[in-house]
Amino acid sequence: MDWDKLRIFHAVADAGSLTAAGDTLHLSQSAVSRQIRALEEMLDTVLFHRHARGLILTEQGELLHDATRAMSRRLDAAAARIRDSREEVFGELRVTTTIGFGTLWLVPRLPRLYEKFPDLRIDLMLEERVLDLPMREADVAIRMREPSQADLIRKKLNMVHMRLYAMPSYLAARGTPKRLEDMRDHRLVSQNTRSTQVAAGETLIHTLMAVNVGSTLTVNNYFGVLQGVLSGLGIGVLPDYVIADFPEMVRVLPELQSAAIPVYLAYPEELRSSKRIKAFRDFVLDELALHASRRARLKV
CATH class of the missing domain: 3.40.190.10 (Periplasmic binding protein-like II)
Structure with missing residues (x-):
C-alpha cells in the first residue's frame, strides 16, 4: 500500500477537512483530494462521507484510521528513541x-x-x-x-505494607483501639473489597471486617481513603508510603499490617x-x- 497516500489519509481524517489537511501537509486541496480518491479506488471502498461541514469517516474509514493512528504512534516513538539515543532527555x-x-x-x-x-x-x-x-x-x-x-x-524498588492510620483529632474524640476487637467501636475507612486491589490489602480489610465493625466508609481508590482519614472520618487502611508525606497521621494497632507487597x-x-x-x-x-x-x- 502507498505510504504517502496513507499519510495524506491520516491527516485528512485527523483534520476532518481537505483544506486543513492540505495546509498541514503543504499541499493544495486538489492534490489531497486526488490522493484520497486514488486510495478509495485502490481499496474499492468509500472512506469519507462528505457534507457541508466537512468530512466524516465511514466505518471502513474508521478501521483504516485506527491502523494509521497506530502506525503514526509507532513511527513517532521510533523517531523519539533515535533522537533520544544521542540528544538530551525530551x-x-x-x-x-x-x-x-x-x-x-x-x-x-x-x-x-x-x-x-x-x-x-x-x-x-x-x-x-x-x-x-x-x-x-x-x-x-x-x-x-x-x-x-x-x-x-x-x-x-521496595516493599509496601497496608497499615491502619488515623488523625489525632479522631483518636482524641473516639479513643485509640488497643486490640483488633476494639475496631467495633470505630469507623473503618477502606478500599471497597469489590474494587481491584492487591490481594494483601484485601485480606487485611477482610480481617478487620470480621470483627463486625459498626460503621464503614468504602471507596474505590486509596486517594479517597486518604481524604477520609485526613478529614477525621475514621481509621483508614492505607499503604505505608503515605506516612512520610502526612506525618501528622498516627499509626493504629501497629502489630497489624498486610503481608509485604x-x-x-x-x-x-x-x-x-x-x-x-x-x-x-x-x-x-x-x-x-x-x-x-x-x-x-x-x-x-
Missing part, C-alpha cells in the same frame, strides 16, 4: 502505575523531574489494569507485583538505551531513597 514518556501509587506518591514528586528535564512530556496512565509493555501500550510501568510479561527489564519498575528490553527511561528510573530511585530517609526519621 519527548513523550508513557508511564503506567496504579491509581493509589500514582496519585499519592508519584504525582506529588513529579515537579522535581520536570525541573531537571523541562522538555519531557509525561503521559501518566493510572489504572489497575496491567498494560502490555511489549506491545507498547506504555513505555514504563510501576506495579505492585512482579511483571509476568516476557522481554521486560524489571527492577524491584513488592513494587517493581519494568520497561521493554528494546528501550534499554532510552535516555527518557533512564532519567525516569533514576528519578524514582532517588525519590525512594529520600522517602526512606524521611520515614527513618519518623521511625515508621
Whole structure:
C-alpha cells in the first residue's frame, strides 16, 4: 500500500477537512483530494462521507484510521528513541502505575523531574489494569507485583505494607483501639473489597471486617481513603508510603499490617538505551531513597 497516500489519509481524517489537511501537509486541496480518491479506488471502498461541514469517516474509514493512528504512534516513538539515543532527555514518556501509587506518591514528586528535564512530556496512565509493555501500550510501568510479561527489564524498588492510620483529632474524640476487637467501636475507612486491589490489602480489610465493625466508609481508590482519614472520618487502611508525606497521621494497632507487597519498575528490553527511561528510573530511585530517609526519621 502507498505510504504517502496513507499519510495524506491520516491527516485528512485527523483534520476532518481537505483544506486543513492540505495546509498541514503543504499541499493544495486538489492534490489531497486526488490522493484520497486514488486510495478509495485502490481499496474499492468509500472512506469519507462528505457534507457541508466537512468530512466524516465511514466505518471502513474508521478501521483504516485506527491502523494509521497506530502506525503514526509507532513511527513517532521510533523517531523519539533515535533522537533520544544521542540528544538530551525530551519527548513523550508513557508511564503506567496504579491509581493509589500514582496519585499519592508519584504525582506529588513529579515537579522535581520536570525541573531537571523541562522538555519531557509525561503521559501518566493510572489504572489497575496491567498494560502490555511489549506491545507498547506504555513505555514504563510501576506495579505492585512482579511483571509476568516476557522481554521486560524489571527492577524491584521496595516493599509496601497496608497499615491502619488515623488523625489525632479522631483518636482524641473516639479513643485509640488497643486490640483488633476494639475496631467495633470505630469507623473503618477502606478500599471497597469489590474494587481491584492487591490481594494483601484485601485480606487485611477482610480481617478487620470480621470483627463486625459498626460503621464503614468504602471507596474505590486509596486517594479517597486518604481524604477520609485526613478529614477525621475514621481509621483508614492505607499503604505505608503515605506516612512520610502526612506525618501528622498516627499509626493504629501497629502489630497489624498486610503481608509485604513488592513494587517493581519494568520497561521493554528494546528501550534499554532510552535516555527518557533512564532519567525516569533514576528519578524514582532517588525519590525512594529520600522517602526512606524521611520515614527513618519518623521511625515508621
